[in-house]
Amino acid sequence: MRWWGWGDSAHAQPLPEHALALLREQLGIDGARHPPVELDRVTLAAPALDPLVRRRLAAIVGGEGVRDDHAARVLHAAGKGYPDLVRLRAGRPEGAPDAVVYPSSHAQVRAVLDECAGAGVAVVPWGGGTSVVGGVAPVRGSLRSVVALDLRKLGRVLGVDEVSSTVTVQTGMRGPALEAALRAQGLTLGHYPQSFEYVSIGGCVATRSAGQASTGHGRLDELVLGLRCAAPAGDLSLPPLPASAAGPDLRELLVGSEGTLGVLTDVSLRVRPRPGHEQYEGMFFRSFSEGSEALRAAAQHEVLPDVARLSDEEETGMSVVLAGGEGLRARAGQAYLRARGYADGCLAIFGWDGEADEVDRRRAASLAVLRERGGLSVGSGPGRSWAASRFQAPYLRDELLDHRVMVETLETASQWSRLAGLYEAVAGALREALARRQTPPLVMCHISHVYETGASLYFTFLARQEEGREIEQWRAAKTAATDAIVAAGGTITHHHAVGRDHAPWLRDEIGELGISALRALKRELDPAGIMNPGKLLPG
């Protein structure tokens, strides 16, 4: 993973010339390239971990298991949010952990937490480090020092229960490694967030991740059956039951706890047979609202595709241009679309997977409902092309940052009856907040997760960076958007989690007493307050 951005340089692609031209014209950037600083130019404070504590931690995890060299600290200095990357590229992260600790078992995690609780050292649980909401920022709060607890050595499958269709896996395991292990047994978890190639399973659970096929196969929080957590106050183990009425569901308190209550060390997840077949279909609608109504009908008729994604007019026009294609409308045949009255329409991508005959049947059932509500099929090409580039967006972001384009995403969800209002409010707030700063943005949106009672909205916005005031500019846009979300009745996050960036708005979602309840829970499980300070709960 590139310390200043995403993934592997071998997979990165330069921004195509016509996309750059478009951005010059639309955003007013100059088109010059501004690469990140070199690694050794990144400025970090000296590590502040007490040498005695460092020795004790090394006694637990081994000498190789504690690192405080420059590279390790920089790699754990931030997640992958826009402000994180802006700061890293400039060589000025907000901070860095005083050390990175690599436990290799639950018992080692337990012992590390005991040591850190006793010594007053903050602990930031670290999976793939892909948080885009400040969820892994090395915040020490009122404590003297902070360590990142990198779980990569907890990377094994502990057991597959084929009869019950479940897998128990250590939380540091990466998405692709788990899929590889399951593939060997004809199974899949089928959880594909955009960050799939780098995420840890534990990180996905702790943040209530949703994947690109979650419409059909469930959010990750719905697939968690059991878990084991090392909290400073002790261990908590919940068995992988299919269902229970034994009181409040503590799984649902630890799922989504974002490392603030303890460290998830293993989880049991529902898996399913690996699909033998998958099929994609592109479909145009005359407008975002027409497409949205069609998705609602499909959901409420229980004929949803497994992947269901509807871009608004702006995204339909822009996104593939930026990714280097000829534009979604062009690909679908602009003349054909114009002739049918869909020239300014919106593209949807639908996907189904499973056994071939079942895919055929379900696809036919979905398409019947979608066509009846205005959908125009444009074949499997757009869907296949989306699937081929489904993990590419973070690379594109690095290219845009190189050209001093502000690029950020944010997401929400609400009931169907509020969705159109929410969409207008957020897009409007972003446009207004950035226009006011003389950096009018491009704002795009898609629906990516669909439910019987509502759907998610995923916004991407681009603007010319305000040089030297990038963070201030970002904060203005983020604040305006989140205020608009709250006012319009959306959730502050559908699948990016709360982290540090959304924490100031959590009270708007769960109320003062909800915050008090979470604080009480935290005091009980983490009395010394060492777990991931500054995240989830408002300051």
Add this chain to the structure above:
Amino acid sequence: MRWWGWGDSAHAQPLPEHALALLREQLGIDGARHPPVELDRVTLAAPALDPLVRRRLAAIVGGEGVRDDHAARVLHAAGKGYPDLVRLRAGRPEGAPDAVVYPSSHAQVRAVLDECAGAGVAVVPWGGGTSVVGGVAPVRGSLRSVVALDLRKLGRVLGVDEVSSTVTVQTGMRGPALEAALRAQGLTLGHYPQSFEYVSIGGCVATRSAGQASTGHGRLDELVLGLRCAAPAGDLSLPPLPASAAGPDLRELLVGSEGTLGVLTDVSLRVRPRPGHEQYEGMFFRSFSEGSEALRAAAQHEVLPDVARLSDEEETGMSVVLAGGEGLRARAGQAYLRARGYADGCLAIFGWDGEADEVDRRRAASLAVLRERGGLSVGSGPGRSWAASRFQAPYLRDELLDHRVMVETLETASQWSRLAGLYEAVAGALREALARRQTPPLVMCHISHVYETGASLYFTFLARQEEGREIEQWRAAKTAATDAIVAAGGTITHHHAVGRDHAPWLRDEIGELGISALRALKRELDPAGIMNPGKLLPG
């Protein structure tokens, strides 16, 4: 509701003579009838509510809203568990609330809680009063007095959002009243626990109720989107979002909280179009394990019926005999079954509902998988007959109690890989515990809720009552069964909730730290400890 038993006397049916003969032979009862005492013979202590507090409560809810007459106190003296009914029928309930308070709004609930918290009065939230696990026992704990908070006046639909397919309803509303209101708009909640005719919606939510069609349409906890709760520490309101990643899910903390954290005053639930068509199918399997494997296959192939219920050999032989029929095997054609090798087999009832063509298709898909695994169709008769008597079992229990038959049910769930072991362990424990007391039981079981990763087991057992030691006898059986459940890896309750009866085993399910976490939450939301003392958490 009959104070000493279930429902309306007009709907009760006497135990048929051939069933009584069978019980005389199998259990050794004498067959004589022992009716409950008269209402005025029920012994209660004098109400202990401070007159000043009583006046203040009356000022909040009106003079008619506080009752402490004999009939009101007896009706709120216990739920509908076996030990409750044994005690009530003898005129010796364990206790009774000092008063019954009937608020008619969230604001009145709020004010009542404030008054009770200040005065040190325990509050037992009361919906339909149908708990079978001691969930509404009038326990005062260390407090001076206890009131039942009967929510029947919170009985309105607050709004239907047809676009989002949700309803917001006050929690005192009864199941049939809500269905009637939804029917007028072509909708249904579709939640049918056996206690449907008397349950309150809030009670179902607070206890994680599962209904007879929950295999297809979801447990009630899965249908809750938003809620409003009055806790002693304040109000908590959670919006009806389709999904969110905003931290731990507090809905899942209040759902299942069994009145120990606060009073749910309204909830938003997912509804669906009222099905135009329903179809039932009876099917025999050669054994419970063959049928269980077939259900597993249907679940894992995602072709489950909406109702899926498989009786074991004992239940197949017994249950309809007791209900007055000619026996399930007889009804299915004993000669036919024998000829096909299913003479000692197990009956399953399957049901599908929805639009007619969709029902046909789904039924065909289910039956294909079930037949391939040994299922023998026996037509729609057994299913229709089950559906016609689906709410009758509690009446039958009253008849059995009249004849001094101990009759109790208990339920659990586990992963498929543990299910056979769990079944053997629980049935064995019941047989052994009661045989040791010279009251060998009849033990029957069915699977009633099926999931991809596991299923529930619902046991019914009958034995001759030990006169004068009925409670001791019950406790011995209950303890043996629950110990066996815990040892075999089942949940202590799949849908009856924890109440008072299962509280001693909650620690086995969620661990010491889980208990501490719940206690911390309770301290925060209910600092004076007035909410439903003695329930959920172990003493």
